[in-house]
Amino acid sequence: MEQVVATTRPLTGDEYLESLRDGRRVYFRGEWVKDVTTHPAFRNAARSVARLYDALHDSATRDVLVKTDRQGILTHKFFAPAYSPQDLKEAADAIALWQRMSFGWMGRTPEYKASFMATLGADPDYYAPFGDNARRWYRECASKVLFMNHVIVDPPIDRNRPPSEVRDVFMHVVKETDGGIIVSGAKQVATASALTHATFVGVNSGSAARLQEGRDEDVALVFFVRMDNPRQYLISRASYELRAESPFDNPLSSRFDENDAFLVLDNAFIPWEDVLVYRDVQKAKKFYADSGFFNRFNLQTTIRFAIKVEFMIGLLQKGLECNGTADFRGNQVLVGELIALRHLLWAVITAMVSDPEPSLGGSVVPRLEYAAAARVYTNFAWDRIREIFERILGGAPIINVSSYRDFQDPEVRPLLDRYLRGTGMSAEERSKLYKLIWDAVYSEFGGRHGLYELNYAGNHEQKYLDPLAWAQQRGLMGEWKALVDECLSQYDLEGWRDPHWVWEPTDAS
Structure with missing residues (x-):
């Protein structure tokens, strides 16, 4: 054209x-x-x-x-x-x-x-x-x-x-x-x-x-x-x-x-x-x-969430390093879980763009099945991310100054510099990092984001009902049931119907 x-x-x-x-x-x-x-x-x-x-x-x-x-x-x-x-x-x-x-x-x-x-x-x-x-x-x-x-x-x-x-x-x-x-x-x-x-x-x-x-x-x-x-x-x-x-x-x-x-x-x-x-x-x-809106908005939201997960991984790792607990095996396991989630999200994104389906006017949109899967797992992942933060950072995010003004007080500043410092990190740097962690996870802003991630794409039941309905409408459920039917067709009370397998009846007595 x-x-x-x-x-x-x-x-x-x-x-x-x-x-x-x-x-x-x-x-x-x-x-x-x-x-x-x-x-x-x-x-x-x-x-x-x-x-x-x-x-x-x-x-x-x-x-x-x-x-x-x-x-x-x-x-x-x-x-x-x-x-x-x-x-x-x-x-x-x-x-x-x-x-x-x-x-x-x-x-x-x-x-x-x-x-x-x-x-x-x-x-x-x-x-x-x-x-x-x-x-x-x-x-x-x-x-x-x-x-x-x-x-x-x-x-x-x-x-x-x-x-x-x-x-x-x-x-x-x-x-x-x-x-x-x-x-x-x-x-x-x-x-x-x-x-x-x-x-x-x-x-x-x-x-x-x-x-x-x-x-x-x-x-x-x-x-x-x-x-x-x-x-x-x-x-x-x-x-x-x-x-x-x-x-x-x-x-x-x-x-x-x-x-x-x-x-x-x-x-x-x-x-x-x-x-x-x-x-x-x-x-x-x-x-x-x-319209293709569902397919396309899930591409945008999955990319957005994958980047947010990357940010949260970096934030968690820096928080652990500040506490001196980044090398603890249990903590490494949970950081690794979030890294695997990040990789999975980008894999779904790659599938959505590389294996699309036809849409209106000769256009293409991400395949509906991939979009539906992304919708489920992006919406429910945030609760797990927050749980991991709470489990391995413990009470560290609570311990912080009330305001940046505390660092500007000449009497309080020396106490903060000595007792609020992090591992290899000054008190001001540690406070700045944990203010960011608090804003992301525990503040009213962070709480709103928890509700947003869970609900922006629909109620918790509809997210599962839609993939079921679409699998039925598109014939996928029929294909999956046919797999089971094929398996069932290969044997009966008399044994295997296909001579490839061998079975000899035994005397139950």
């Missing part, structure tokens, strides 16, 4: 920050935050994202990060549809470069939702009669490398009732107009939404499974909401960035806090050009799997 010269380019970091000053309604501590780029609850996280945009233009990193797609759009490599294993490999390298800039601690960076947005460019007409909408959104998103958030989970209210009976809470269409639709309802968890350009609203696999034709059309919706929509409200949780005293005391939470929000649309007007699925139960149920 002939390449078209790109006429657009991704945003720079400064342009990204300026784009957030659009009147969005972010609420925090009882106030409307008019500018998230300057508010102390959001400003450093915004700047962490801005660094990613600057990397798209940096001569040292841009060749790994950007490409010109088949439509002539210069974009991040994961924002473009992939048509070969090599395309997926290059996209994976681009994801990894961005993720290493936050050490794997920011999960919902712009390339996360590119997992879905790129599929709009592969086959926009899948969304007919809204194919032109998909086509236009892909071009805008790819050309600017827009930062999208998504909300696909219903609030935990009355989930025992059909969606049609919870219209006062669940996202639903209120009425239809010539220019668009009026929508009301709530969704969660709008991670990093305060720092994004638009909200993607859809239905996750668990909710979609409950939809029924003739009953749930009002909630069978997939659409976009731009952040300047005056009837979109983001009600944020507490900010760990705001509570961070200093980089020394809170090195992760002071800059990588992806503030989560409860999102409400209160009779919000959504133009027709921002709609992908409207009152179509079957398409709302199928798009999650058909």
Whole structure:
């Protein structure tokens, strides 16, 4: 296909920050935050994202990060549809470069939702009669490398009732107009939404499974909401960035806090050009799997988590060396366990990019079976990582100064230098290291990450039910049962049916 010269380019970091000053309604501590780029609850996280945009233009990193797609759009490599294993490999390298800039601690960076947005460019007409909408959104998103958030989970209210009976809470269409639709309802968890350009609203696999034709059309919706929509409200949780005293005391939470929000649309007007699925139960149920989003987002999350595991391995090893316990055999065994986990994750990533499956419009996506396996083991691994930290570092993370200010006190500093030092490490270095360990594992920021890793990809049962359903739908379960049937067919009460084996009956008496 002939390449078209790109006429657009991704945003720079400064342009990204300026784009957030659009009147969005972010609420925090009882106030409307008019500018998230300057508010102390959001400003450093915004700047962490801005660094990613600057990397798209940096001569040292841009060749790994950007490409010109088949439509002539210069974009991040994961924002473009992939048509070969090599395309997926290059996209994976681009994801990894961005993720290493936050050490794997920011999960919902712009390339996360590119997992879905790129599929709009592969086959926009899948969304007919809204194919032109998909086509236009892909071009805008790819050309600017827009930062999208998504909300696909219903609030935990009355989930025992059909969606049609919870219209006062669940996202639903209120009425239809010539220019668009009026929508009301709530969704969660709008991670990093305060720092994004638009909200993607859809239905996750668990909710979609409950939809029924003739009953749930009002909630069978997939659409976009731009952040300047005056009837979109983001009600944020507490900010760990705001509570961070200093980089020394809170090195992760002071800059990588992806503030989560409860999102409400209160009779919000959504133009027709921002709609992908409207009152179509079957398409709302199928798009999650058909679009390739599931396959692609698990590539992004597995790479992100693998890098985070690498960071945690290094952090654990340095903590053990500081304690003088790195050579203890039992400790080495558990560090080796995490190293094996790291290798396994990268092996799955290699399989996802090198052995893809066909998807919309001639594109390819990571094989569903590999994506489903990665989803399970990345989600449940964090509990084991934390358990290992707690087991072999013991109470060491508790023993630390209350603040960096303690080192600035001339009376206390000599005591710290003598009694708080580490093995081959000064007291200040030891304190700095264990502040990082505390922020990663034991702080409120670290606790939130534990919940995130366990739940971001769905509830704990759905993660196992989906691989089972897909194995049945794709005929894999039939193949595995056929293996057992083959074994059963090789013998009976009379002995072996195949003369290759020998059996002579014995006298039981």
